[in-house]
Amino acid sequence: MVSPASLHNAMNKYLTANGIRVTCAVGSLMLLAACQNIGSRRPQNITALSPCSAEGSVFEEIEFDDWAGEYHADVSGVVDAHIKQMADISESALQCTAEDYASVIPPSGALRSMAEKLPAWKEDDRLNRLSESDAGGVLMEFLRVYECSMNERSYYLSNKLLDEEGSMNLFDLQKKETEQRAIITRELDIARPAMARTLAIVGGFDRLAPLSVDIECLKRSSLDLRNVLGLAAEASACLPKAWDPHGSLRDLAD
């Protein structure tokens, strides 16, 4: 049988060692309590919007025929990674003691890769501060750049085709122009509604994501708290005897 004093010393050590975690438990609950701040955890503001052009974006570097495939694959990858990250939150390395929500979940590889392609996140400082909570903003900016690129190409389609293809006869030019204009029209019809409906769903998840993170942090710290209280309960078994003025619990010098 462990004496209450030694048990308590052990508990003291545990509490000291895990003080941060206990604080974290309470801290995360406070975070939960401050749920009214759900909407106030702001992602990064985009203060440096690029011109409405393909210039400086990924679409400047790849063939037009690959634009749609690249765009939809990138968006799909970011959305998928975003959802998976939330679904697997119990296995994520969360920074539960982070000062703000944006720092809790680091960005997925797909999101970082997409942001790197956008002029608004070209600066290292902004890129380093990127968080998974910025996913909506990055996706919308990617869509804007995509639409701008499409519109720009639509306005100057003949010139661009001639630049890209070199000399062309009028028949080929018109044929090519018709084909590409159809793609541009179709993509402009599809891209925004698809993004809007996707974000309508993912946005709902995102609005609940801070709560989900808080709950996960609460769960983890609750387990710590349970262990602490288990030790406290063990120690409290000796309380009635501890109150006695003398008794078998007192260490007799033997």
Place this chain on the structure above:
Amino acid sequence: MKKLTSALLGLMTPLLLVQTAEAKTLYERIKSTIEKEVATEKIDEDIAEYIVEFYEDEWNLTTDDVHKIVSGDGNAVCGSKKLEEAGKTLPDCNQMIKAVTQMALDEKTIRSLAREMLATATSYELPLSDLPGRSLKLSADLRGILSIWSAGAGVVKKEEESEDGEEGEEETPSTLHTISADPEIFGDLLKKIGEELEKLPADEQVAAVWRYQYGVRLVDGQREPRFPRPEERGIVYVDDEDWPLFKRWDDLENAIWDMGFATGSEIQKIEADLTDDDVVYFVFSEDLLKENLPDNVLVWARREKSVNGTWNPNQFTDFGLQWETPLEPVFPSLWRRDRGIAYAGSYPYEPVDTEDGEQVPMDGNGLCTSPTPMRGYLCRPYVAVAPEERCPEPKDLPPGEISLIHCTTTGSLRFTAAGPDVCREVEWKVEQPFDANTQCKLNLRCANDCDKGEFKAVANPKDSKGVVDLCVENDTEGIPATYLMYHEMVHAYQFCTMEPGDELYEDLTHEEASALCCRIEGEAYRASCNMMEQDGVFQGASSGDIPMNAETCTEALTNAGCQNVEVDGKPLKGCYMSQTYPDGFVDALLAQMANNPKDVPASCEDATDPKLMDPRVAGLKESVETRNDVCRPGEQTSYTNRIGNNLCYIGQCVEESTELHRMTPGRTAAGVVDEVAPWDSPVAGSPLANLLLNPPLSQGSLPAYRPELLVREAEIALCQLQGLPPLTPPVLCIASANRQLEQPSVSGLQIAYNLVQQTQEQELSTADFLRLSPALGARAGTALYADYMREANRSFAGILDMAAQMLTEIKDIKFPTEMCPVGSGLPSPPAE
């Protein structure tokens, strides 16, 4: 949100292909749907059939004709008609093309809107799902936290009382477990389900997933009576069996049942570790689902252990289908294959009133058959404490108004008392059988002769069954039997934790027996004398110079009592007294005790009758019978390792310390585990209550859901977008020619141009507004949610704040490194 889903499910019938084979991401699924919606040249087959039937009397069209017209080849359709046929002439042809194209466009718009609405509902409802394999699992995570925090092994009394004042039944929250589904066992079973789904027409595939979303056992009525089958609640109408949402597919059901039966044999393997209230979810791996089922469809299985070889009476066991992400609703029937068109679609019926007057929605009640959602406010009575208090919305709403939160019953919220036993209301310990070695039961009886010589009452030692027999003689010589019974009850409290059959004075020397007698009789007399003094029995009484009071009563009677006890044929020596009492003091005392100023039950019959006995006697009786000291040396207590249970244990130990030992200096007990004041009933009194901090509890309240107000605000916003004041109906804000006409203009041409431009301008802002509406709705939902969480979390945070404070204080306690020396004869502790 549930209503929203319900509305969507109710309002719609099928279409859109369930994608099979290749698994898609969420974005890819949405993109392919959008591609179909924006492709003006294509329409769904059932819309084509509907248009054919609708214009059957005007133009003789086929579905191919409709597809051609929609894809812009209408002139070919007109050209192929015979001269005498309608639609041949140019004006008629134009009219036909215009009508068909417009109707196709309208139907596509409706379907697009329905999908938008479903997406909004999905974004909020999906994270609250407790099914494994879906994005976010808030409710499941919350259940996990509850499991860590809550006290108790299960049974909790319901808080609310029904209207007739009766306390609610006991409610047993289930503990959720998960188990991985073995691909070897379930692979082929899931493949069979997938094959059966793919055999169905596209619209029925969608409907089947919605149909079995709450389980085949529910649909089949096998979970009755606790969970009535949907049809019993009035959802399905006999003549609507061909409506896909209400159909049954035998082959598909059989395939799901086969999977369900397989879970049964899996559960048997772990049955020994489960309680009757445990619920196990089978987790099917992502690969297993994707390999065998159509895209975006998953199966689920929830299982309990069987009871007496049959289904568990909790009736949570079920198996069904579900969407990974709900994207495709069931659309209104436009075309009924056996009965022609359904004008304006086929809608579900209005909600009906059940026999008990409750208005039941036509669908959506399946939500309340799952163990976690059924504990939400949508599925449980919401209690009004006082009239209208805590009721966000009035109970009696005008017909047609939506109400999510109104009080459904009256009653009172019950707070547990902080006094006797901190966790008295909760079965926090693992249930253990009655232990005759550490617990006892009382047998109170009245007799003409208790067979103990001069004593008028006696407490016999505990027998082998743990029963302590208390006997009071019918003739007590005028002394109220209540005081005698109280005295014996204290003895019972002393004997309760002793081994059965223990003889008090066995194997003791005469000296030791005397000391023991003085102690145990002293405690008992101190209790009964104290009680008499409080009742005024000794008021102003004395014998000679010696006043009668609790102290003199205790001393004199203890001494006299012990002198009357014989051990080994010799009377005991008597007890230490602070003074010498003259002969006749005890007789005078007994005569004085015959007074009964408080009119306590005097006869033995009354004093032992539970309905008539003195409340102090009743309180002590309860504390004796419920006595199960968790902190007694050697006592082993088992409980589930939860925060609440640990706190219950700590609280109980602290309580026993304060109630049994006293922490006041100079009032501590003399020996190990001795009690200072055993006559203080922990039940009747609550000394600990004064030492406890009460957490800042608030009852919490649910915010009101006011959809009409939201719609009005949206209408005002629409008018503001157009630069107009709020108008009724708001459609006036969309088309107001006055604004341009009232402006001065240089020419009539300019006015005409502005009028044309105004329409376009308004169309654009209206389109913007429509696009924003789902986001605005979602934010309105967030606001409701945040309002609720703000209140609900405040109490929780308060409790935790106090817990943190107490833990910090425990941490700061500095225990001495040296133990207290016992007695002067012991050596001093070693010097540091």
